[in-house]
Structures are given as C-alpha cells and as structure tokens.
Amino acid sequence: MRILARYREPDPARSAFEVAVSVLPFVGIWALALWALSFSYTLAFVLGLANAAFVLRLFLIQHDCGHGAFFTDKRVGDWVGRLLGVFTMTPYDVWRRTHSAHHSSTGNLDKRGLGDVHTMTVAEYRAASRWERFVYRLYRHPVVLFGLGPGYLFLLQNRIPYGLMSSGWLYWVSAMGTNLATLGLLVGLYAYAGWAPILLVFLPSILLAATIGMWLFYIQHQFEETYWEGDSDWQIHDAALHGSSHYDLPPLARWFTANIGIHHVHHLYARIPYYKLPQVLRDHGELAQAQRLGFRESLSCVKFHLWDETNRRLISFKAERNLPA
Numbered sequence: 490m491r492i493l494a495r496y497r498e499p500d501p502a503r504s505a506f507e508v509a510v511s512v513l514p515f516v517g518i519w520a521l522a523l524w525a526l527s528f529s530y531t532l533a534f535v536l537g538l539a540n541a542a543f544v545l546r547l548f549l550i551q552h553d554c555g556h557g558a559f560f561t562d563k564r565v566g567d568w569v570g571r572l573l574g575v576f577t578m579t580p581y582d583v584w585r586r587t588h589s590a591h592h593s594s595t596g597n598l599d600k601r602g603l604g605d606v607h608t609m610t611v612a613e614y615r616a617a618s619r620w621e622r623f624v625y626r627l628y629r630h631p632v633v634l635f636g637l638g639p640g641y642l643f644l645l646q647n648r649i650p651y652g653l654m655s656s657g658w659l660y661w662v663s664a665m666g667t668n669l670a671t672l673g674l675l676v677g678l679y680a681y682a683g684w685a686p687i688l689l690v691f692l693p694s695i696l697l698a699a700t701i702g703m704w705l706f707y708i709q710h711q712f713e714e715t716y717w718e719g720d721s722d723w724q725i726h727d728a729a730l731h732g733s734s735h736y737d738l739p740p741l742a743r744w745f746t747a748n749i750g751i752h753h754v755h756h757l758y759a760r761i762p763y764y765k766l767p768q769v770l771r772d773h774g775e776l777a778q779a780q781r782l783g784f785r786e787s788l789s790c791v792k793f794h795l796w797d798e799t800n801r802r803l804i805s806f807k808a809e810r811n812l813p814a
Contacts, residue, residue: 490726490757490758492773493754493757493758493761493769494758496758496761496765496768496769497558497758497760497761498561499558499559499560499561499762500762500764501560501561503762503764504559504560504762504764507550507559507764508550508569511543511546511547511550512547514543515540515543515544515547515576518536518539518540518543519540519690521536522536522537522540522686522689522690523681523682523686523690526682526685526686526689526690530685530689533685533686533689533690534689534690534693536690537689537690537691537692537693537694538693538694538697540690540694541693541694541695541696541697541698541701542698542745543745544576544577544694544695544698545698545701545702545745545746546745546746546747547573547576547577548573548577548579548698548702549746549747549749549763550569550570550573550747551569551570551573551574551577551579551581551584552588552747552749553566553747553762553763554566554567554569554570554573554581555570555581555584555585555588555589556759556760557760558759558760558761558762558763559762567581570585571663571666571667574663574667575667575670575671575674576671576674577643577695577698578643578644578647578667578671578695579643579647579667580647580650580660580663580664580666580667580668581663581667582659582660582662582663583647583650583651583653583660583663583664584647586653586656586660587603587604587651587652587653588604590603590604590652591603591604591605592756592759593725595710595728595729595732595733595756596710596715596716596717596718596723596727596728596731596732597717597718597719597720597723597728598610598717598718598719598720598723598796599719599720599723600720603652604652605710606634606706606707606710606711607625607628608711608717608794608795608796608803609625609794609795609796610717610795610796610797610798611795611796611797611798611799611804611809611812612798614795614809615809626794626806629794631791634703634707635700635703635704635707636700638703639696639699639700639702639703640696640699642699642703643695643696643699644695644696647664647667648664648668649664650663650664675687675691678691701746705736705746705749705750707790708734708736708782708787708790709733709734709736709749709750709752710732710733710734710752711790711793711803712734712780712782712787712790712793712803713790713793713802713803714731714780714801714802714803715731715732715734715802715803716728716731716732717732717796717798717801726757728756729753729756729757730753730756730757730779730780731753731780732756733752733753733755733756733780734750734752734753734780734781734782735750735751735752735753735754735770735776735777735778735779735780735781735782736749736750736751736752736782736787737750737781737782737783738750738784739784743767747763747764748763748764748766748767749763751766751767751769751770753776753779753780754766754769754770754776790803792805792807793805794806794809795809797809797812799812
C-alpha cells in the first residue's frame with residue numbers, strides 16, 4: 490500500500506484530456522447519427538452501437554470520479570461524475586455509495602448482496618429449496634446475467650436509489666435529478682426527430698455498453714481461484730489482490746475500458762487514476778502476472794456458479810453434482 494500510494498495523485502491536465510477525448514467523440518458520433526437518420530436508419534443504428542464504446546468509457550471516468558481518483562479537487566470530480574451520470578443513466582451519488590460498499594466487502598461471505606454478483610456457496614445451494622435453486626440457476630444463466638440483467642439494471646433499477654431507499658434524501662435527489670435530466674434529453678430528441686433517435690441510437694448504445702460493463706464486472710471477480718472468506722477470516726487487502734482479476738485485454742480494448750481490467754491493483758488502491766495503472770504493472774512485474782486472465786481464458790468463467798468452501802474455488806453446477814454429499 491505504501492508503494493502504490495506513490496501513484497495516487499492525479500494529473501489535472503491528463504484528466505482533462507481524458508475527459509475531452511471521451512466526450513468529444515461521444516458527442517460527434519451522436520451528431521453523425523442524427524444526421525444519418527435523414528437517409529439511413531441502418532447507419533444511425535450502427536453509429537449508436539459504435540457509441541456504446543464511448544458510453545462505457547464515460548462510465549469509467551465517472552467511476553474514477555467516485556473514488557476521488559480523477560481530480561485533485563473532489564468537488565470537481567463529483568460534479569463531473571454527476572453530469573456524466575446523465576448520459577450513462579447512473580445516478581452518481583447512489584452508485585458511489587453502493588460501489589463503496591462493494592469495495593469494502595468484496596469476497597466477504599457474510600456481507601454479500603450490495604454491489605456484487607450474487608454467489609451462493611455449495612452448502613447454501615444444497616440447503617436451498619427447489620424453487621430457490623431454480624431462481625438462482627435462472628439468475629446465473631448467461632442470457633439473464635448478460636442479456637436481460639444489464640437492461641434491467643440501467644433502465645429500471647437505476648431509476649430509484651436501490652439499496653439506499655431509507656438512507657437519506659441525498660440518494661433520492663441523485664436518482665430523481667438524474668432521471669429528470671435524462672428525461673429532458675429524451676424529450677429533446679423526440680422533439681427533434683421523433684422516436685427514431687431514442688430507439689435506434691440512444692437505447693442500443695446504453696444497452697450494449699451496459700452488457701459489456703456487466704461482463705467486465707463479472708470477470709473481475711468471478712474466476713475460478715478467486716477469494717471468498719467468512720467475516721472472521723476476511724482481510725480487505727487479501728480480498729483485493731486475490732479476489733480481483735487482471736483482465737489482460739488488447740490495447741484498443743484497454744483504452745475503451747479505461748484499464749479497468751487491472752482490477753486487482755484498482756482494488757488494492759482505488760485512488761490511483763486509471764491512466765496510471767499500466768505504469769504500476771510496468772514497475773512491478775509480479776502484479777502483471779497475478780490473477781492474469783486473457784480473453785479466451787475469461788470465456789470459460791461463465792460456467793462457474795458456486796463457491797466450493799472445501800476446495801476454495803468457484804465451480805459449475807455440474808461439478809457440484811460430482812462432489813460428495
């Protein structure tokens with residue numbers, strides 16, 4: 490932690506540049522899509538899908554702002570995060586609180602349920618009723634987890650301060666303020682060109698970005714030899730290092746995902762701006778190899794569903810049936 494603290498200070502000029510090279514293409518592609526609607530719905534739709542990459546990148550800048558990692562002035566970071574939340578359909582203050590809970594409890598078997606992918610242990614699954622098993626298997630199915638789930642999360646769940654309903658007015662203001670601002674944008678789009686820009690550009694970009702984001706979040710913690718412990722044995726730094734992956738993506742994918750694949754370092758020290766994470770790996774080769782997953786390797790992680798407390802690894806439903814009773 491003392492070593493990583495050397496990387497924590499953001500560079501205001503670099504941060505401003507990162508915002509600019511994300512916002513300007515996002516706005517430019519939107520302008521092209523609106524122009525394309527006058528002669529080709531197909532082109533407008535393709536541009537909407539392409540803009541999902543920049544929606545994702547804006548969300549990850551919002552993510553760094555939530556950690557206080559992007560600007561030296563926290564108030565600037567918070568307001569940048571709130572403004573970006575209008576375009577990512579993510580109420581900033583609500584998300585920041587639930588994401589903080591994720592960081593403070595990831596890998597803790599006794600503190601599951603807020604800001605994580607629900608994971609049952611083998612013992613819990615075996616003790617569950619048939620209905621509970623069915624619901625859990627349905628939840629963990631890729632069609633639900635990466636198909637229906639992202640749309641539900643960003644289009645519906647984010648419209649209220651989910652998980653913080655009784656935690657104070659700030660979270661209601663965050664959710665409702667984001668809703669009103671997003672609604673204003675949608676009304677403006679409808680007034681300009683009817684339903685076409687909403688259905689062919691806005692929704693495809695949000696849904697595709699949400700799906701990619703859900704995959705990234707999943708793969709960052711749901712790999713075979715991840716980390717789970719009961720509260721009495723749980724250690725935050727062990728959970729950060731051993732319970733978070735290093736998702737080693739190609740350079741272009743790393744750029745669009747703002748180095749979020751270097752997740753083990755991010756969890757160890759969340760105040761490091763994302764543009765400094767590659768330098769950490771260059772300076773400390775042992776971190777570059779820890780929990781490393783390539784894209785092909787990551788695809789196999791979809792089959793992991795249950796935490797086997799005896800063998801300390803995630804396993805599939807099929808593997809659970811082969812375990813001794």
